[in-house]
Amino acid sequence: MSQLPAEPRRILIVTDAWAPQVNGVVRTLQSVRAQLTAMGHVVEVIGPDRFVTLPCPTYPEIRLAMAAPGAIGRMIAGFRPDAIHLATEGPLCLAARRWCLRNNRRFTTAYHTNFPDYVQSRTGLSAEWFWPYFRWFHGPASAVLTSTPSIRAGLHRAGIHQTHHWGRGVDLSLFGPDGPAHPAFADLPRPILLHVGRVAVEKNIEAFLALDMPGSKVVVGDGPARAALEAKYPGALFLGLQTGEPLAQAYRGADLLVFPSRTDTFGLVMIEALASGTPVAAYPVMGPVDVLTPAVGAMDENLVLAAAQALTLDPVACAVYGSQFSWRRSAEEFLQSLHWLSQSPIAQAA
Template identity: 65%
Template sequence: MRIAIVTDAWEPQVNGVVRTLQSVKRVLEGQGHKVLVISPERFYSVPCPTYPEIRLAMVRSRTIGDLLDEFSPHAVHLATEGPVCVAARRWCLKHDFPFTTAYHTQFPDYVEARSGVPAEWVWRYIRWFHAPAQSILASTPSIREALAAHGLTQVRHWGRGVDLANFRPGLAPHPAMAALDGPVQLYVGRVAVEKNLEAFLASGHPGTKVVVGDGPARSALEAKYPEARFLGPMFGAELASAYAAADGFVFPSRTDTFGLVMIEALACGTPVAAYPVTGPVDILTPETGAMDDDLDAAIATALTRDRAACADYGATFTWEASAAQFLAALVPIVEEARAA
C-alpha cells in the first residue's frame, strides 16, 4: 500500500508527534508498505513565533498536489493542522480525495497558554480543519470525548507505543544521576510554559529533581531553581538510562493529549506521578502511578509503586499495535478520483 503522510512536524523537531510518525512509518515500511512523508523541509519556511525550531512552510496546494500525483497514493493522512496540511487539505477536497487527520496536540490550550487567546476561538479553526476528514485519529478516550464535544464525532482510536528494545527494565542508571540524593524525581520533555514544568520544580517532596530536555523556558527555570539538575536533551539508550536512574517520573503537564514519556518511563520500571487530567487519566493505573491535584501527594504515592509492575504494564504499549490501528483507519482513494 502507498501511504502519503503530510505533516508540519518532522525532523529535526523533537516532540511526540514526530516520534509517533517516525515510529509508525518504520513499522509500516518494515511490513512492505511505501510511505511518502511531505513535510516543511521540502519548502521555503519561516520560524514559528516563540517556537523558532518549528518551521512554518510557505507552500501552494498545487505543489502538494504534484507530489501526491507523482506518488499516486492509495491513502492520504494529514497529521497536523499547519500550513503544509492546509495546502494538502485544499488539494484533497478539490479532487475528491478522502483523507484522515489526527489530533495530536492540545493546540487550543497551547495557544491560550502562550498568547492569552481564548481556547474556544482556536477550536473554531480545529473544527474547520478536521470536519471534512473521513476519520480523525485520537490517542485516548478523553481526547475523543473532547473532539465529540466540539462536534467532531468521526473519531478512531490510534494508540502509542514504546521502543522496547531501548526502554526496558534492568538498565544501568545514567552516570550523571547515579550518585544523586534520592529519591530522584525526573521530568523528560520540552522545557516550555505549556508543560507546566514549574509545578514540578516548585514541589516540596524531598530528593533531587532532574530535568531532561530543552526549550525556551530552560534558562529562566535554571536560574530560578538552581538546586534542580538540568541535563539537556537525551535520546535512545541514554534517555532510557535516565529513566532507569529515577525513583519516580513526574509529568506535570495539564495540556498533553497522551504523553509518550510516561509509557517510556513505565517500560523502564519507573512509576509516574501526574495531575488527574487528559493523558495521565487514560494511561496510568493504580499499580503504576498516582494522580492527584496536589502534585506532592502524587509524587509521594507514586514512589511506593512496584517497579516490576510498571515495567510489565509499559511493555504492553507497542508500535506494532499503533501502526495496525493507523493502517485500519486509513480510507482508500478510489481509482476514479485518482484519475480525475
C-alpha cells in the same frame, strides 16, 4: 473499522511537524512509519524539511513550512498514494487538504495536540476562540485519529464526531528495566524525580521544579524556557536533550517520572518511563487519566501527594504494564483508520 490491507500500499503522510523537531508527534510518526515500512508498505512523508521555513510566532524553535502554490498537489499527484493522512493542522496540511477537496480525494486527519489549550497557555486567549477552526479543518476527514478516550470525548463535545482510536507504543528494544542508570545520577541524593520533554511553558515544568520534596530533580530536554528555569532553580540538574540509550538510562535511574503537563493529549514519556520500571506522578487530566492505573501511577491536584504515593509503587508492575504498549499495534490501528483511494496494490499500480 476497516481490515488491514492484504497487499502493500502507498501511504502518504503530510505533516507540519518532522525532524529535526523532537516531540511526541514526530516520534509517533517516525515510529509508525518504521513499522509500516517493515510491513512492506511504501510510506512517503511530506514535511517541512522539504521547504523554506519561517519561525512560528511565539515559538521560534518550531519552523513553519512555506510551500509554493501548487507544490503540495504536485507532490501528492506524483506519488500516486493509495491513502492520504494529514497529521497536523498547519500550513502543509492545509495545502494538502485543499488539494484533496478540489480533487475529490478522501483523507484522514489526527488530533495530536490539544492546540486550543496550548495556545491559551502561551497567549492567554480563550481556547474557545480556536475550536471553529478545528471543526472546519477536521470536518471533511473520513476519520479523525485520537489517542485516548478523553480526547475522543472532548472532540465529540466540540462537534467533531468521526473519531478513530490510534494508540501509542514503546520501543521495547530500548526502554526496559534492565541496564545501567544514567552516569549523571551516580551521586545524586534519592529519590530522583525526573521530568522528560520539551522545556516550554505549556509543559508546566515549573510545577515540577517547585515541588517541596526531598531528593533530586532532573530535567531531560531542551526548549525556550530552559535558560530561565535553570537560572530560577539552580538546585535542579538540567541534562538537555537525551536520546537513545542515554534517555533510557535516565528513565531507569530515576525513582519517579513527574508529568505536570495539563495540555498533552497522551504523553509518550509516561509509557516509556513505565516500561523502564519507573512509576509516574501527574495531575488527573487528559493523558494521565487514560494511561495510568493505580498500580503504576498516582494522580492528584496536589502534585506532592501524587509524587509521594507514586514513590510507593512496584517497579516490576510498572515495567510489565509499560511493556503492553506496542508500536506494531499502533501501526495496525493507523492502517485500519485509512480511507483507501484505490483497491489496487502497489504491484498493480506500477
